[in-house]
Amino acid sequence: MTVPDVLAFYVLAVLILVSASMVILAPRMYLSVVSLFFLVIFSSFLYFGLNASYIAIFQFLLCGLCLFLYIFLLLKKIGRLNLRLKLVSPFKLVFRTFFVFIFGVLTYLFFVEEFSNSLFDVFSFVSEKSSDVIDFATHIFPLHLVLILVVISAIVIRIFLLSYQNSEAISEDSKQKEGKND
Amino acid sequence: MIDNLLNIGLMHYLVLSFLLFLIGLVGVLVSRNLLRIVMSLFILSVSIVINFIAFGYYCDNSLDNANIISLFVILISAIQTIIALVILYKIYLANEFLDAEKTKDKEI
Numbered sequence: 001m002t003v004p005d006v007l008a009f010y011v012l013a014v015l016i017l018v019s020a021s022m023v024i025l026a027p028r029m030y031l032s033v034v035s036l037f038f039l040v041i042f043s044s045f046l047y048f049g050l051n052a053s054y055i056a057i058f059q060f061l062l063c064g065l066c067l068f069l070y071i072f073l074l075l076k077k078i079g080r081l082n083l084r085l086k087l088v089s090p091f092k093l094v095f096r097t098f099f100v101f102i103f104g105v106l107t108y109l110f111f112v113e114e115f116s117n118s119l120f121d122v123f124s125f126v127s128e129k130s131s132d133v134i135d136f137a138t139h140i141f142p143l144h145l146v147l148i149l150v151v152i153s154a155i156v157i158r159i160f161l162l163s164y165q166n167s168e169a170i171s172e173d174s175k176q177k178e179g180k181n182d
Numbered sequence: 183m184i185d186n187l188l189n190i191g192l193m194h195y196l197v198l199s200f201l202l203f204l205i206g207l208v209g210v211l212v213s214r215n216l217l218r219i220v221m222s223l224f225i226l227s228v229s230i231v232i233n234f235i236a237f238g239y240y241c242d243n244s245l246d247n248a249n250i251i252s253l254f255v256i257l258i259s260a261i262q263t264i265i266a267l268v269i270l271y272k273i274y275l276a277n278e279f280l281d282a283e284k285t286k287d288k289e290i
Contacts, residue, residue, distance in 0.1 A: 085215050096212050
């Protein structure tokens with residue numbers, strides 16, 4: 001690995017971690033959303049370095065542009081773009097962060113205890129030669145199932161929302177009629 | 183020690199994705215805003231995708247497998263985020279706030 005590759009990895013790693021932290025710690029909502037956008041862009045650059053250019057472009061288009069615009073427009077619509085963000089109370093904050101810290105330490109200890117001996121190495125298959133050759137094009141076919149599922153779920157949600165609106169309208173009508181009768 | 187730092191390998195990407203996962207988990211646990219909890223869940227899925235692609239790159243003949251799995255993970259996480267946003271929008275219309283602490287005390 002050349003020096004620019006090493007440098008690029010560390011710079012991207014730091015940028016990804018900083019932008020992820022900013023999503024959580026940003027004082028305003030729009031800063032949090034913009035940090036998420038930068039996280040998507042930096043992680044896409046990281047995928048480029050790992051020869052996964054298709055995934056990088058796909059993530060940038062789907063999550064970077066579409067999802068970011070969707071969140072941004074939604075926040076603008078409800079007028080919460082400049083909302084001041086709060087964390088949970090200090091006691092809960094300390095307790096939950098401590099919980100995540102314990103989780104991290106336990107995971108680290110698990111890997112060290114279980115997989116660092118000479119008998120068994122969890123990542124040994126990385127260096128082994130595999131004879132399986134997978135063609136990307138032949139395995140992409142389930143994508144249409146996912147797209148069909150998306151369309152069906154969108155229709156179901158739409159029907160659910162319409163029926164909810166109808167029931168609300170009916171209940172309001174009945175209330176108005178009761179008010180007139182009284 | 184310096185050699186380990188300069189020879190970028192699978193372990194470096196795993197450590198990066200693990201740290202990203204921890205940040206996302208902290209975000210889910212300590213945020214009060216429901217939208218920020220959804221964005222933290224998205225961070226978790228990004229860490230998973232980094233994991234898959236790193237394994238695909240460092241394993242022989244596995245990059246296409248990793249690309250396919252990552253494609254589905256990204257697609258499903260984007261769909262999950264959009265559906266969660268729609269639900270949050272309905273919660274906002276009903277309650278006029280997106281605070282998890284207040285929402286859990288309220289009957290929906």
